[in-house]
Amino acid sequence: MRIAIIGTRGIPANYGGFETFAEELSKRLVARGHDVTVYCRSHYVDRSLREYNGVRLIVLPTLRYKYLDTVIHSLLSMLHAVRRRFDCVLVCNAANSPLIPILEWTGTPVAVNVDGLERHRKKWNALGRLYYSLGEKASLWFASRVVTDARVIRDYYKERYRADTTLIAYGAEVARASAPTALRRYGLAGEDYVLYVSRLEPENNAALVIEAFRQLKTEHKLLIVGDAPYAAKYKEHLSTLAAGDERISFPGAIYGADKRVLEQNAAAYIHATEVGGTHPALIEAMGAGNCCLVYDTPENREVAGDAGIYYSDADGLADRLSSVLSDHQTVEKYRRLAEERVRAHYNWEVVTDEYERLFDELTSE
Numbered sequence: 001m002r003i004a005i006i007g008t009r010g011i012p013a014n015y016g017g018f019e020t021f022a023e024e025l026s027k028r029l030v031a032r033g034h035d036v037t038v039y040c041r042s043h044y045v046d047r048s049l050r051e052y053n054g055v056r057l058i059v060l061p062t063l064r065y066k067y068l069d070t071v072i073h074s075l076l077s078m079l080h081a082v083r084r085r086f087d088c089v090l091v092c093n094a095a096n097s098p099l100i101p102i103l104e105w106t107g108t109p110v111a112v113n114v115d116g117l118e119r120h121r122k123k124w125n126a127l128g129r130l131y132y133s134l135g136e137k138a139s140l141w142f143a144s145r146v147v148t149d150a151r152v153i154r155d156y157y158k159e160r161y162r163a164d165t166t167l168i169a170y171g172a173e174v175a176r177a178s179a180p181t182a183l184r185r186y187g188l189a190g191e192d193y194v195l196y197v198s199r200l201e202p203e204n205n206a207a208l209v210i211e212a213f214r215q216l217k218t219e220h221k222l223l224i225v226g227d228a229p230y231a232a233k234y235k236e237h238l239s240t241l242a243a244g245d246e247r248i249s250f251p252g253a254i255y256g257a258d259k260r261v262l263e264q265n266a267a268a269y270i271h272a273t274e275v276g277g278t279h280p281a282l283i284e285a286m287g288a289g290n291c292c293l294v295y296d297t298p299e300n301r302e303v304a305g306d307a308g309i310y311y312s313d314a315d316g317l318a319d320r321l322s323s324v325l326s327d328h329q330t331v332e333k334y335r336r337l338a339e340e341r342v343r344a345h346y347n348w349e350v351v352t353d354e355y356e357r358l359f360d361e362l363t364s365e
Helices: 017-031 069-084 094-099 126-142 151-161 180-186 206-213 232-242 256-264 280-287 298-307 314-325 328-345 348-364
Strands: 002-006 035-041 055-060 088-092 110-113 145-148 193-197 221-225 248-252 268-271 292-295 308-311
Touching (some): 017 055, 017 088, 017 280, 017 348, 035 069, 055 069, 069 088, 069 094, 088 094, 094 126, 126 151, 145 151, 180 256, 193 206, 193 280, 206 232, 206 314, 232 248, 268 280, 268 314, 280 298, 292 298, 292 314, 298 308, 298 328, 308 314, 308 328, 314 328
Parallel strands (some): 002 035, 035 055, 110 145, 193 221, 221 248, 292 308
């Protein structure tokens, strides 16, 4: 099949979950003999890059403005895709759903992965939240198939819109390997730090994590890994919260091999996101064999199950983190549970099987 993926920032992944998803899915589809194209944004992917791991790349411009970046790029991508006559297209993000008729009305079947409940994110003003609400409805109006990646999100669409969706989970690789040499560039030795990875936006609660960590009397370090393109004031706020505590560092956004090294060698991992569906960072941390301390939401419990240690505020996190850092036996127990859960529920090859089956159904309808 000739398949296109539209709506991410592109690959190789250098931003967030959708980008990692596009990279992992597309390269596996290519390995299975499909012709896959990923549309990329020019301020994330080099315009001269035409192929990556066998995946065709089409790099197009957009407007670098929070409220228009995604939609303008997806509009240009869909107009370009019309001429290519793909067998089917996977659109990522419900914000792009109002544009789906560009493809559907020219005969191209479209599946949309709606992501989580984006309209609940604090970064959006009233207009942004209204648009995301429209995007949810447009997904159901226009797409050939709507994909959700968590039961909580599937149930939301069922209860709010009385609509059935196709549930396909996110994936992660399972591996934990010591890499002391690679850690030296970050001033680390291995298991001497606690790791947090997320976009630095308010609902991802990096501030809560910093507040909790500052309560601890420990020689462990805290790495706040991540960035956000339109959150300068919030990042300044985080720096202010961490000021004076040399244990806390902000190395920025890290991807690829370095990110995996950090995930696989942490003493513990903190997941603090409260909005969305399945959070890729949590699954990846579990696959890396981490003892995961998890913000208590229905979505996060769905992913972590009995492999997570849960908290709901800064004091609770501080208490649980203090216990974890002084109890290696508990850490090893939860590391084992995390790896087992990813193997059972979040396998990339199984995820690819399900998308391949979906695309086959779309091209046969």
